[in-house]
Amino acid sequence: MDQPKTPAQAGPLKGLEEWDDFVKSRYAQGAPASPDKDPEEFRDYTDSTPERVKEFYRLNHAHQTRDFVREKKREFLPGNRAQMSLWEAMEFLNTLVDESDPDTELSQIEHLLQTAEAIRKDGKPDWFILTGLIHDLGKVLCLWGEPQWAVVGDTFPVGCAFSPAIVLHQYFALNPDSKVPAYQARLGVYSEHCGLDQVEMSWGHDEYMYHVAKDYLPEEALYMIRYHSFYPAHHEGDYEYLMNDHDQEMFRWVREFNPYDLYSKSDEPPKVDALRPYYEDLIAQYFPAQLRW
Ligand SMILES: [Fe+2]
Ligand SMILES: [Fe+2]
Numbered sequence: 001m002d003q004p005k006t007p008a009q010a011g012p013l014k015g016l017e018e019w020d021d022f023v024k025s026r027y028a029q030g031a032p033a034s035p036d037k038d039p040e041e042f043r044d045y046t047d048s049t050p051e052r053v054k055e056f057y058r059l060n061h062a063h064q065t066r067d068f069v070r071e072k073k074r075e076f077l078p079g080n081r082a083q084m085s086l087w088e089a090m091e092f093l094n095t096l097v098d099e100s101d102p103d104t105e106l107s108q109i110e111h112l113l114q115t116a117e118a119i120r121k122d123g124k125p126d127w128f129i130l131t132g133l134i135h136d137l138g139k140v141l142c143l144w145g146e147p148q149w150a151v152v153g154d155t156f157p158v159g160c161a162f163s164p165a166i167v168l169h170q171y172f173a174l175n176p177d178s179k180v181p182a183y184q185a186r187l188g189v190y191s192e193h194c195g196l197d198q199v200e201m202s203w204g205h206d207e208y209m210y211h212v213a214k215d216y217l218p219e220e221a222l223y224m225i226r227y228h229s230f231y232p233a234h235h236e237g238d239y240e241y242l243m244n245d246h247d248q249e250m251f252r253w254v255r256e257f258n259p260y261d262l263y264s265k266s267d268e269p270p271k272v273d274a275l276r277p278y279y280e281d282l283i284a285q286y287f288p289a290q291l292r293w
Helices: 016-027 051-063 066-076 086-093 108-121 126-134 137-144 169-174 205-213 219-227 245-263 272-286
Strands: none
Touching (some): 016 245, 051 169, 086 126, 086 137, 108 245, 126 219, 126 272
């Protein structure tokens, strides 16, 4: 693709890939934790985490406050940034270059196609395949100048206590919400089992893409997009007290999606041009020609 390359985004990571790789290494072995695991048992990643990744989490945990989330929603949810088709958004995202290992790493478009192709190979429904294709398109936030810590990272609820299940939890001491007693009770501003649609999540590519896609996909797909980085819940089994029965049911889909996001690396990069007609067709079955971003 002949497109101008955009320099690396603002932040300590060499590129967004570096966070994805860290998540992969963190969850490479072992089944998801049981929901009734003792919080003291969550692994401490302080020593095993690379410095750049630690600095990334320090910024993320220090700045993702309830006010910050609301400010970003006011800024981005009206969808006034751009009008693009989903394929155009994929090409736009592909102008983002990660410095981590440009020769061997997959481009953003290749990660998306590879995820979708792995889902397709397993014979999943077409909306599931489409979800694989678009789940990370919210990363275009980086191309609009948003810092890495406000685009990627494990997500978590704001307005209530930060779970010890969140990686590098100690950095939340730097978050101004840590000093707001109403936000630091277990339930904070929420009520027991109120349901995740009542809960505000930290801001990033998941929440943003959910809003871009929310009128066009089945609910299962929207859960997968919105909560795919909510590792403290879908992997560590925490925050059950904010979820209702319907969330629990839908999280089966979030968990079913996760391995495709983490592991769908094939030896050969997907052939973008050859796959494009199939995926353009699939997109057109669910989405209008232009979307608001
Ligand atoms: Fe993602
Ligand atoms: Fe992904």
